[in-house]
Amino acid sequence: MEPDVADDADLLRAHGAGDPHAFGRLYDRYDRACFQFIRRLLGAAHGDAAEDLHQETWIAVSKAAAGFDPDRASFATWLFTIARHKAWDHFRRQKVAVLAPAGDEAVMLVPDPGQSPLEQVQSRELAEEIVAAVEALPLEQRGAFLLFAQAGLSLAEIAEVSGVTVETAKSRLRYARAKLRQALAGERPAHA
Amino acid sequence: MPDRDTMPDPMDKAYVQAEAVLDDAAARAARRARVLAAVAAEPAATPAAAEPLRPRRALGRGGWLIAASVVGLSVLVATRINPPSTIQGPGAVQALSTSTAPPPATAPTPSAPEAAPPPPAAAAETPARPSKPLRVGLAGPAASSPSDLAAAPAPPPPPLALPPVAFLAPPAQPAPPPATARAVQAPLAQAPLSPTPLTASPFARAPVAPFAKAGRAAPAPPSSVQEMIVTGSRVAAPTAASRAALFAGSPADRAERLREAAGDGRIDEVEALLDRGVPVDGADDDGETPLMKAVKADEPEIVALLVSRHASLDRRNKAGRSVRDMAAAAGDAKLKAALGPRG
Numbered sequence: 001m002e003p004d005v006a007d008d009a010d011l012l013r014a015h016g017a018g019d020p021h022a023f024g025r026l027y028d029r030y031d032r033a034c035f036q037f038i039r040r041l042l043g044a045a046h047g048d049a050a051e052d053l054h055q056e057t058w059i060a061v062s063k064a065a066a067g068f069d070p071d072r073a074s075f076a077t078w079l080f081t082i083a084r085h086k087a088w089d090h091f092r093r094q095k096v097a098v099l100a101p102a103g104d105e106a107v108m109l110v111p112d113p114g115q116s117p118l119e120q121v122q123s124r125e126l127a128e129e130i131v132a133a134v135e136a137l138p139l140e141q142r143g144a145f146l147l148f149a150q151a152g153l154s155l156a157e158i159a160e161v162s163g164v165t166v167e168t169a170k171s172r173l174r175y176a177r178a179k180l181r182q183a184l185a186g187e188r189p190a191h192a
Numbered sequence: 193m194p195d196r197d198t199m200p201d202p203m204d205k206a207y208v209q210a211e212a213v214l215d216d217a218a219a220r221a222a223r224r225a226r227v228l229a230a231v232a233a234e235p236a237a238t239p240a241a242a243e244p245l246r247p248r249r250a251l252g253r254g255g256w257l258i259a260a261s262v263v264g265l266s267v268l269v270a271t272r273i274n275p276p277s278t279i280q281g282p283g284a285v286q287a288l289s290t291s292t293a294p295p296p297a298t299a300p301t302p303s304a305p306e307a308a309p310p311p312p313a314a315a316a317e318t319p320a321r322p323s324k325p326l327r328v329g330l331a332g333p334a335a336s337s338p339s340d341l342a343a344a345p346a347p348p349p350p351p352l353a354l355p356p357v358a359f360l361a362p363p364a365q366p367a368p369p370p371a372t373a374r375a376v377q378a379p380l381a382q383a384p385l386s387p388t389p390l391t392a393s394p395f396a397r398a399p400v401a402p403f404a405k406a407g408r409a410a411p412a413p414p415s416s417v418q419e420m421i422v423t424g425s426r427v428a429a430p431t432a433a434s435r436a437a438l439f440a441g442s443p444a445d446r447a448e449r450l451r452e453a454a455g456d457g458r459i460d461e462v463e464a465l466l467d468r469g470v471p472v473d474g475a476d477d478d479g480e481t482p483l484m485k486a487v488k489a490d491e492p493e494i495v496a497l498l499v500s501r502h503a504s505l506d507r508r509n510k511a512g513r514s515v516r517d518m519a520a521a522a523g524d525a526k527l528k529a530a531l532g533p534r535g
Contacts, residue, residue, distance in 0.1 A: 024228055031224060036211055055227050062231045064467075067439070072469065085467060085501075092500045127210035134207055149204035150211065163472060163502055170198075180203045 008075035009068065016065045023062060030076065033151040034058075034083055040146055041087045043135040046094065053086045060086070077157045080147055084161055133183040137176050144169055145176035439468055447474030454494050455485035462486075462494055472503045479509035487518045487527060495530035505531065 006014075006025065014022035034057060039050040060082050068078060134142060140162065147153040147161060159169040438449060438461060450470045453461035462482070466472060473481045483503040486494040499505070505515045519527045 020232075023231055024224075027224065027228060031220065031227075032211075032215070035220075035223065051223065051226075054223070055230050058227050059231055059234055062234055067436075067468075081469070082467065088500050092496060124213055127213035130206055130210035131214060145204075145207075149201075149207050155198055160469070177201050177203045180207075184203075184206075 007070075009070035012061075012065045012068055012075065015062065026075075027058060030079055030151075034079060036150055037080060037143075037146045038083050038087055040131065040134055041084070041139070041143055042090065044132075046090065046096075049090055053083070053090055057083045057086050073160060074157065076151060076153060077160050080151055080153065080157075081161045084143060130180075130184065133180050136183065137179055141172045141176035141179070144172035145180070148173050438464060443470070444474075446470045448476070450474060451476055451480070451482045451485050454482035454491065454498065455489045457486075457489060457491045457494060459491075459494050459497060462497060466497075466501050472498060472501045473507060475507070475509070478511070479507075481507055481509075481515075483515050484509060484513075484518060487515055487522065487531075490522060490524060490527060492524070492526040492530035495527060496532070499530065499532050 006022075008026060008029070011022045011026040015026065035050065035054045038053050038057065039047060042050050042053070057079070061079060064082075068075070073081075134145065137145060143162060144158050147158045148155070153161065155166050155169050155173070158173070159166045162169060162172075164172075439446060446465060446468070447470055450462060450465045450472075451474065453459075453465065473483070475481050481503065483495065483498045483505070484507075486498060503515075508514045515531070519531055
């Protein structure tokens with residue numbers, strides 16, 4: 001099977017020009033990351049809305065395709081910016097207070113095991129615990145973690161998606177990882 | 193030495209593996225089909241089709257309705273006071289000035305041959321306001337050309353009274369109007385007025401002001417009215433070009449547009465500009481941010497939107513006032529609520 005080497009922006013342009021397959025190809029590249037980003041950002045309490053927001057995100061992408069400027073940002077940055085806004089708008093509609101994460105220096109004191117206690121996540125139970133730990137992160141930290149770990153965005157891109165500085169994005173990611181380590185420390189011995 | 197934060201972390205890997213374990217291929221396939229079908233059902237991603245949401249949302253807020261009302265009323269008032277035949281040429285002025293008598297059976301002027309003469313009955317009841325132009329005004333955008341206007345049947349004139357509109361005052365144009373025109377305008381200006389729902393409307397005066405400010409005695413001739421209608425239509429139905437204009441210019445231009453939209457309550461534009469990456473806290477020369485503009489304009493919806501996009505509540509303008517200060521001064525509970533727990 002030939003690898004899909006077309007540029008994201010080219011696919012978006014082709015979609016705008018009426019290519020019936022271009023959008024599907026683009027969708028397939030980001031479907032998982034985008035859906036999981038929205039799903040985990042919403043958390044268990046709002047998980048039911050994930051399908052709708054995911055669909056709204058892609059419809060927004062399609063509608064705004066003509067306005068996408070690849071010189072300003074990568075498609076991934078643009079896509080996750082839209083997805084994030086959809087989630088935030090959902091919270092706003094639902095009157096969910098999106099609190100800015102308070103500085104929690106204590107979590108930074110959790111020793112880094114150096115090696116993951118969860119190197120091989122094979123059981124569904126453990127996977128669910130990890131996902132639950134991610135969903136328990138403060139929203140902004142969760143967003144930064146998801147964008148880095150799942151979507152593969154750089155810190156600069158995360159900063160752009162989140163509307164913050166790179167330092168802030170980096171700090172959020174660091175806090176998120178530390179809290180995850182703390183939350184999952186009991187799953188297995190750290191140095192088994 | 194590489195920055196550890198930018199390197200993949202074991203936790204990242206664990207999470208990705210967890211998602212892989214939980215992945216449901218069937219659900220993903222169903223989702224794919226649903227999303228692509230929904231996208232296909234939407235208008236294609238062409239520049240022209242990228243806009244359909246905006247008119248609906250704007251209409252929901254009443255902005256375009258107000259604009260359409262203003263244009264429609266301006267057409268009504270303009271054609272009511274100065275019908276096409278009065279401003280097309282001397283012959284037309286003559287026809288108006290003598291309109292207390294039944295109008296001639298022939299076309300009034302060579303310059304406006306298609307404009308049907310007012311019915312005799314209408315001329316007798318309201319001498320200076322022939323019914324035909326009123327009909328034209330009411331027809332509004334549906335009448336798209338002078339010939340269309342002429343083709344429209346002339347119903348009995350509705351008994352409309354006009355407010356003492358400013359543009360009835362003697363014109364400030366360098367060239368004074370002919371005596372015959374002034375002779376008509378004077379009785380008009382002194383005509384007894386009986387307010388109607390239309391004349392009492394707050395919009396009734398809206399189209400008058402620009403004419404008065406411009407020092408013009410009369411509204412635009414029909415061709416310009418048509419132009420207004422067309423222009424109004426464009427405003428009411430934004431195109432890709434208008435969206436492009438929203439994003440055009442330098443970052444400073446876009447930041448200014450964001451501040452203006454926030455202060456004017458145009459939430460769609462605010463959202464679009466923010467989605468486009470315009471900085472949420474771009475301040476003007478007075479140090480005022482979009483959020484400050486929205487708070488001062490008492491726009492809780494926009495305040496909530498800006499706060500959700502992490503607009504700063506701590507920044508101060510050059511007068512030393514923060515958003516919190518402004519909201520406290522406004523004393524509006526909705527504003528306070530819109531600012532959220534940080535406010």
